[in-house]
Amino acid sequence: MTATQMNLNHVVKRFGKQTVLQGVDLTVQAGEIVGLIGPSGAGKSTVIKTALGMEVADGGQATVLETQMPNRALLGRIGYMAQEDALYSTLSGRENLTFFGRMKNVGKAALPAAIAHVAAVVELTADLDKRVAGYSGGMKRRLSLAIALLGDPELLILDEPTVGIDPALRRKIWRELGAVRDAGRGVLITTHVMDEAELVDRVALLLDGKLMAFDAPAKLERQYGVATIEDVFLKAEGVAL
């Protein structure tokens, strides 16, 4: 827990007249998983887009790996997995991995080994040469995660990686995220699933573009005097328990 992989410093983002982020402070350290939870429309995706440099903050600062975003070259050191699968369905799994590997500047010599590694991690080795169109939903998610893992990114940003997948696979993905953390990299993950929020090192509660709470799950539960993160969430939202 030394280096700060990502640092949002009082980030403000407006779309037209609507202020989506109202001064968000969020950090991801090396070797930790930060969960970002909040209802739909709270601004989770905007936080991710600002961190990736797809959007520019209207106020405050977004820094990733000590570089101010947006920065194109730095994107090679970030692994990103979107909510949708975003795969080329007419190509095989290997072709998808090869293409994105090249885009992420993974060297030609290093690419086959890198692909073999990430495929093994998500257990897709046997299906790599099948076309994505024939993949099941879970396989697509795993391939999508494999692409995000390509090139050993120092920071992983995952937008709802476990939406619509079965519990066994969810377990598997979380195990992999744990491994990434243990390798000393940072992970930022958004989720709707509250019991997943228990698994992260620190959880950030985003509500109406404001960060309501940001701490370890156990600490938050104690602070709010409730048993689960779900209750913390509801209490923060002002719902009577």
Place this chain on the structure above:
Amino acid sequence: MIHAWFIARRVIAELLRDKRTLALMFVAPVLIMFLMKLIFTANSTTSVTVATVGLPSNIRTALNDVKHVAVVKKGSEQAAQSALKAQKVDAYIEKTGRDRYRVTYANTDATKTALVKQGFGAAMTAAGVKTLRQTVTKMGKTITVMSTTIKKLTAAQAAAAKAAAQASGGTAANGTAASGAASGSGTAAGAATGGSSAAGDTAASSDATSGTATTVAGSAGTAAAKAAAGKTAAVKVTNRYRYGNKDTGFFDKIVPILMGFFVFFFVFLISGMALLKERTTGTLDRLLATPVRRGEIVAGYMLSYGVLAIIQTVIIVLTTVGFMNVEITGSLFAVMVINFLLALVALAFGILMSTFAQSEFQMMQFIPIIVIPQVFFSGIVPLDSLATWVKDISYVLPLTYAGHAMTQIIMYGKGLGGLGLDIAVLLLFLVVLSALNVRGMRRYRKV
């Protein structure tokens, strides 16, 4: 720019898997061209049937002799009218008076109406020429008679004038010899001289006239001889064609433009759809979450679709030249260059338009708005006779320049060097549209 190369390879790999789209790009143009060839070749043999009421037999025969025109004789206007109504004839002609004719057309097919008009005009001329020939022969004879008469007359006149001049000249000489103060006789002498010279002039001009008359008579004689000989030995005319051969028709004229059109249409549509799909499936976002430059994405698409356009052009050229007997006068390389350039413009256009579409169906909606108007203004229909403002529309459409350049290369054998303006305008389109695309992608990523 190494990313552009990999993007191009991926786009082509995707297309190769999509057999139907490939077939659309490569087989559809050939099929459409083949059908067009059939249609436009068949179209030239329209024939009409014309009913006649009280038409002189020489005109009727002449009309029947006109190609693709058949004549039916009807006894009354009513009979002709009912034949027209029953769609048995395409028009009827009646004689309403001396040198007065009335033609009634069904006019359901402009080509047929034009053919009847043209045929009747030709028949009238043919009948007129026959009458004229007879008149000319008669006139030739008359002129010969007249010119001999004139000769005789002139000779007589000249003789008379000579006699008069001699007479007055004698008087003048006499006058001068008698007295210099006799002004009255001096004037008379002057008048006499004038008179004599006038007579001489008349003689000369009458000579000239008779000469001309002889020539006319001579040529009339030749014409008559020719007319007589016309039935036995026809005049020999050799036709030479700078482009194509005697079968060259409308289809050949539109082939160069069609080639460009197919390249434009398919590249515009398929590339636009492809980028739209990248956007809606999220792969564009994912792509932009890597260090790839926005320009490299556009360049990668250009590279891949440029290659496809070249393959498409080769196929179209091979089939049109090989099976449809279209001649390409200029260099094939020049054709490729123009089509490649047009493909890039179409691609940039397609990508730009795809940003305004939310779905593939909305992309299809650009066909009647962007693609079809280009066909009308690209030179398939000659624009020379149209209003200036209509012509001005064509100047903002890229297909106009590509169509012009292709026509110049294929039909006139021009090289790329002589098409600087067309190439420059296409390049300008390309640069502006590409810049807009690279700029437009900022909406998805700010760097």
